[in-house]
Amino acid sequence: MKPFADLTRFINPRNVAVVGASAREASQGRRLYDNLVLHSAVPGEVFAVNPAYGEIGGRPCWPSISALPEADIDVALIMINASLVLDALKQCAARGIPFAVVMTSGFSEAGEEGQRLEREIAELCRATGLHVYGPNCPGFVNVRDRLGMTFSPAFKDDLNAGAIGLATQGGGLGRNLLQGLSHGQGVGLWFSAGNEVDLEIPDFIAHMANDPQIRVIALLMEGVKNGRRLTSALELARARNKPVVVLKIGHSEAGVRAAQSHTASVAGSAAVNSAVFRQFGAIEVDDLDQLLATARLLTRITPKSGNGLCIYTFSGGTAALAADIAGGAGLPMAAFAPATKAALRKLLPDFASIDNPVDTTADILRNQQASVECLRILCADPGVGTVLFPIPMDYGAITDGMAQAIATVAAETDTLIVPVWMSRRLGGGFQLLETEGLLPFLALSDAIAVLAKAVPWKTPAVQPAPSSPPAAAAASGGRMLSEAAAKSLLREAGLPVPQGVVVANAEEAAEQAARLGFPVVMKVVSAQIAHKTEAGGVRLNIASAGAAREAHAAILDSVARRCPEAKVDGILVERMLPPGGREVLVGVHRDAAFGLVLTFGLGGIFVETIRDVAHRMIPLSRDDARALVREIEYVEILEGVRGQAPADFDALEDLIVRVSDFAWQHREVLHEMELNPVWVGAAGQGAMPLDALIGYAG
Structure with a gap:
């Protein structure tokens, strides 16, 4: 691998040659020359090279690189026709000039002839040790030392x-x-x-x-x-x-x-x-x-920046919006020390929120010093590494004062303060933050996206785990049906469910398994066990009466060890459906604002990993069901991949409509239900819930 070049003489050249310098005003060759002669701090000489002129701007001009007077030239800047560049570079190599910047276009970006020229330049570099920057570039700018090897007319203004x-x-x-x-x-x-x-x-x-x-x-x-x-x-x-x-x-x-x-x-x-x-x-x-x-x-950013995020504003709606976006981005919210809360309580009115996010209310608008002190208190808290300060509107002198408070405290603390100027009216406060180098964001989402990427957060946010149906129903004071009871209810309502029976002992399990036909699946029946697999309460592919007896004993033993408080109502024995089906989820929950909502997505093990779901308010029409099924991101899994036959969309849509109808009929008492997984066969094979949970509100 080619070693990295030593760019010391390139970054800070003493003497520079401008090949293609021009006397024509506003030409690129003239702007390049003027940027070096008039607007840069070149410590040595700027040599103009162009056979068309004897002098440019009162300074001498030479006809070629070879004709330049004796001097250690560090960089040659080349702004001439592409066909002439290679010869100029050969002269650079012969003169011992270590670096050349080729600004000319018309090389590999322009076609085969340009590509050939680039290959020849690359070969020249390998053979001589000359380093070429470009071609087809605007040049190089060393802003800190005021050196503009560029033809840009903006160089002198961007320093x-x-x-x-x-x-x-x-x-x-x-x-x-x-x-x-x-x-x-x-x-x-x-x-x-x-x-x-x-x-x-x-x-x-x-x-x-x-x-x-x-x-x-x-x-x-x-x-x-x-x-x-x-x-x-x-x-x-x-x-x-x-x-x-x-x-x-x-x-x-x-x-x-x-x-x-x-x-x-x-x-x-x-x-x-x-x-x-x-x-x-x-x-x-x-x-x-x-x-x-x-x-x-x-x-x-300082070592403290990643300790935790504090949202500080004077608008309750803005505080809630910022907290919502930050939570969605996984940013960890800081927990305040008791001393911080006590100090804030002394400064702020009783109706202000001193938790995180902090809502000082509009009362603080009348007191700029209180705004400064609140910000200082928050920045001094060891758990606060970054303060996000959204300003939702321009209030003239009032928000000018807030901007000044931010600038004042930012200059004296190692806590990162990030202002967000949310109004399109870019008033004096915005300009103050800008000129103080705080680069205010214009949108909360932009600020939080950058904070998520840039700040090395020390404690990741804890995301609430999705509640299981029994937990949700219990929280509502309701009751859960066991899988067997839920399936019995669904069967009565005309929904397809697998053939099965609840047995009380191992011998009965063997008899019923033989009657249903092998292979069978056996599952624990308990309203207290939502995730039967984790409890060891499921056995698959049972192919004989003896295996059924053994499975019965193993399920009871595992459940007794892992869920000793659960009440077991028996063991459900069901005929297994053929392999090759796809697993989806069809669920219903009660939303606080919209009532019953149906959720569809990939099921089984994918529910909590891929989280590919779509939602519709109940009741659903057949058209709603058809659109819902095709709304998920990975619908191609159902459509068939690598030669796999498409799933039975008709049966799946029919099942979704039946679930919607069932939920709507029970809308006064149904809290939630979950069919997961739902087995979906190939076209014509049907769709059938393999597991079912139903919860009623108390």
């Missing part, structure tokens, strides 16, 4: 330097990021790599990983030239504790095509790219705004 290192494969979007970081921590170095004929994104990552002034590395990538070099550079950045944030274009087919035509590089598989980024510790983001915000946020 807010900082600890963020940026490497992109596109010039326009890179400039967008520079301008998005116009306040606070900005960009120190910006590499815009172009076609990467020699120097590549990994070379730039490696340099920034070793640069003590760069704290965060941001990447905007369209393609991956050399995956192994990339991962080596990412590994180096991780070893140097430099977080890397990456936006990789090419998740969709259209994005891949655009990336290939733009950079002439291989976009790669999105899934593989994402997996590699995770493997080597890079934070992948979804869009340009996230790249910008995550990179900036990472410059502000």
Whole structure:
């Protein structure tokens, strides 16, 4: 693998040559030259090279690189026709110039002739040791040392330097990021790599990983030239504790095509790219705004930031919305120390909420100092690592004061404060936060998405486990039916259920199994045991009378050990359905707002893992059932994969309608029901619940 280039003389050149410098105002050659002569702090000389001129702007101009006076030139910037570039590079190599930036377009992105030229440039680099940056690029900008090796007219205006290192494969979007970081921590170095004929994104990552002034590395990538070099550079950045944030274009087919035509590089598989980024510790983001915000946020993160999230605002609705979105993203909410609550209680009115989220109510709007003190109290709490401060509206001088409070406390604490300016009226408060370098978000969801990616949370949020039907029914003061009782009720209502009988002893189990026909399944009957498999209460594929006797004894023994409090009503013996069916779930629960709702999805072991479900209010029509079945994400499992026959959609839809009708008939008392798994055979074989639970409200 090619070693990473030493870019020291490239980053901070003393003398620079501009090949293609022009006297024509507004030409790219003139802007490039002026950026170096007028707007940069080049410590040595800027040599103009163009055979058409003897001087440019009162300074001498030479006809060729070979004709330049004696000097150690570190970088040659080349802005000439593509057909002339190779000869200019050969002159660079002959002069001992170590680096050349080729800004000209018309190479591999343009077709076969351009590809041939790139191959010749690459061979020249291998043969001579010359390093070429580009071609087809806008150049390089060292913002922190005010050095603009670029033809961009915006260079002189985008000079807010900082600890963020940026490497992109596109010039326009890179400039967008520079301008998005116009306040606070900005960009120190910006590499815009172009076609990467020699120097590549990994070379730039490696340099920034070793640069003590760069704290965060941001990447905007369209393609991956050399995956192994990339991962080596990412590994180096991780070893140097430099977080890397990456936006990789090419998740969709259209994005891949655009990336290939733009950079002439291989976009790669999105899934593989994402997996590699995770493997080597890079934070992948979804869009340009996230790249910008995550990179900036990472410059502000401290060891305390991941302790827990506090939401602090003066609007109850905003507090609830923020908490809801944060909970959905899995962010851990901080638990306040007693001293924090006591201090807040002294400052805030009795009707304020001093739990997390904190709702100070609008009362605090009249007292800016109280806002500052509340924020200080929260930031001092050891359990609070990050404070999310949403401001839902612009209130002129009042919200200006809040913004000032945020800026004041942010400057004195190691707790991360993240403001969200939610109003489209970008008032003085927004501008103050912006100029103070706090980069206010404009939407809660954006802020929380970035916090989820950027902050190393120390304690993951505890997600409530989905309640089982018996637990839900018990909580409502209702009663649960056993599987056997539930199936009996369903059979009476005309729903298909397997043939079966409840037996009291092992001998009866053997007799009934033989009568039903082998193989059979045997299951414990108990209203207190919802998950029979976990209790050891299920035996499958019982193929003989002797096996039935043994299964009866084994079930009772296992249930007695694992669920000693459960009341066992017997053992259910059922004829097993043929193999090859697909398992789905059909359930009903009572929603507080909408009443009875039917849920359909993949069943069996997939319910709590894939969670691929869809919902409809009851009652359902046949059209509703048809749409519901096809709404789940993995409906192709039912449609048939790898030559498998389609499932019996007609029977499944019929079952769903019958369940809906049953639930509607019992709507006054039914609390919930679950048929899981429901066996669905191939077309014509039917659909039948293999397990059933029904709970009635008390």
